[in-house]
Amino acid sequence: MSRRTAEAGLSGTKLSIARRSDRFLSGLSEATRVTFVSHVQPDPDSLGSMMGLAHLVETVLDRPTRITRDGLISRAENQAMVEVLEIDLIPIEEVDWHKGEKVVMVDSQPNTGRHTFNGGVPLYGVIDHHETSGDLEHVPFVDVRQGIGATCSMATSYLMEQEVAIPKRLATALLYGIETELSGYPREASSRDDGALLYLYPLADKDLIAQIRNARLPQSYFECLLHAMQNSFIYDRLIISWVNDLPQPELAAEIVDFLIRFEETDWAVCAGVYEDQLVISVRSAVEHARAGEMLRQVVGKLGKAGGHDRRAGGVIQLESTAPSAIEQMQGALRRRLLKALHIDECRGQRLVPKKELLQNLGMPA
Numbered sequence: 403m404s405r406r407t408a409e410a411g412l413s414g415t416k417l418s419i420a421r422r423s424d425r426f427l428s429g430l431s432e433a434t435r436v437t438f439v440s441h442v443q444p445d446p447d448s449l450g451s452m453m454g455l456a457h458l459v460e461t462v463l464d465r466p467t468r469i470t471r472d473g474l475i476s477r478a479e480n481q482a483m484v485e486v487l488e489i490d491l492i493p494i495e496e497v498d499w500h501k502g503e504k505v506v507m508v509d510s511q512p513n514t515g516r517h518t519f520n521g522g523v524p525l526y527g528v529i530d531h532h533e534t535s536g537d538l539e540h541v542p543f544v545d546v547r548q549g550i551g552a553t554c555s556m557a558t559s560y561l562m563e564q565e566v567a568i569p570k571r572l573a574t575a576l577l578y579g580i581e582t583e584l585s586g587y588p589r590e591a592s593s594r595d596d597g598a599l600l601y602l603y604p605l606a607d608k609d610l611i612a613q614i615r616n617a618r619l620p621q622s623y624f625e626c627l628l629h630a631m632q633n634s635f636i637y638d639r640l641i642i643s644w645v646n647d648l649p650q651p652e653l654a655a656e657i658v659d660f661l662i663r664f665e666e667t668d669w670a671v672c673a674g675v676y677e678d679q680l681v682i683s684v685r686s687a688v689e690h691a692r693a694g695e696m697l698r699q700v701v702g703k704l705g706k707a708g709g710h711d712r713r714a715g716g717v718i719q720l721e722s723t724a725p726s727a728i729e730q731m732q733g734a735l736r737r738r739l740l741k742a743l744h745i746d747e748c749r750g751q752r753l754v755p756k757k758e759l760l761q762n763l764g765m766p767a
């Protein structure tokens with residue numbers, strides 16, 4: 403693999419100075435180390451883009467890098483990705499920040515709340531594709547492109563621009579990162595995403611991707627899914643699933659990915675209790691839904707939220723996990739959601755009628 407220096411990258415044609423990857427790398431050439439951070443419960447897009455950019459920095463600048471894990475990785479597929487691809491992640495709370503190192507945030511933006519990086523050292527760069535904009539004022543390098551489907555596509559384009567060879571393991575991570583971000587309908591992809599997919603496909607290990615995608619699931623997954631279906635209520639074009647005990651926070655997203663396919667509604671929300679938080683995930687089937695902005699307004703000062711046009715996530719901190727306190731918060735969230743979506747207050751219709759639930763169990767209805 404060719405080792406090129408930043409100088410070599412910059413001393414090319416005048417045209418090359420305008421390339422994002424050149425600007426990104428030029429600010430890192432003096433760094434003692436480059437550390438990558440992302441959002442909580444890092445998903446394949448954040449893992450892949452951290453890996454891609456770390457490889458870029460190591461190859462072009464010969465600088466050491468490290469990639470971090472903020473919070474837990476609990477979704478079975480994501481755990482499998484880390485295991486199968488042997489991704490070396492440092493828990494963010496164990497990072498000792500050094501003067502002279504530079505920090506790059508991917509797939510997230512400062513102060514949008516979905517990360518615990520608190521700026522022990524200043525942030526050098528932000529590379530992201532989310533609609534919810536963060537506090538970018540003092541960040542020297544910013545590349546935020548909402549029109550791009552995945553941060554992994556941006557990382558891939560940097561590697562392509564710098565003509566850095568992509569090893570199989572990295573290509574696999576990047577390809578999986580893009581695919582998972584674009585799995586909804588419509589794909590919300592740009593030509594950049596398709597270009598990256600086309601480039602990565604021959605380089606990636608498709609068997610490993612299949613292994614990751616079909617990761618084995620614990621019993622709690624099926625139990626939670628059943629609970630979610632039993633507690634799903636329809637309010638006009640909205641379906642809300644209440645889960646009182648999420649075995650892991652990322653399950654809320656899996657439940658809405660499933661529920662949004664229900665042909666009679668346009669919006670799916672799952673709100674589940676995980677530890678002392680109400681974890682909320684939202685999907686929309688309508689165009690220009692601005693789901694991220696909608697959820698941010700709904701959650702307001704109660705917590706943090708953000709996302710994309712049709713996908714959003716957030717958390718509300720619960721003051722108490724007593725059933726009455728949870729119920730109260732659920733009521734407040736339901737009212738806010740109905741208001742935001744201009745749906746009249748109404749009694750929710752069960753997705754599966756109670757009578758049928760009881761009959762299925764052989765109990766008198």
Ligand SMILES: [Mn+2]
Pocket residue numbers: 447448509531551552553583
């Ligand atoms: Mn992403």
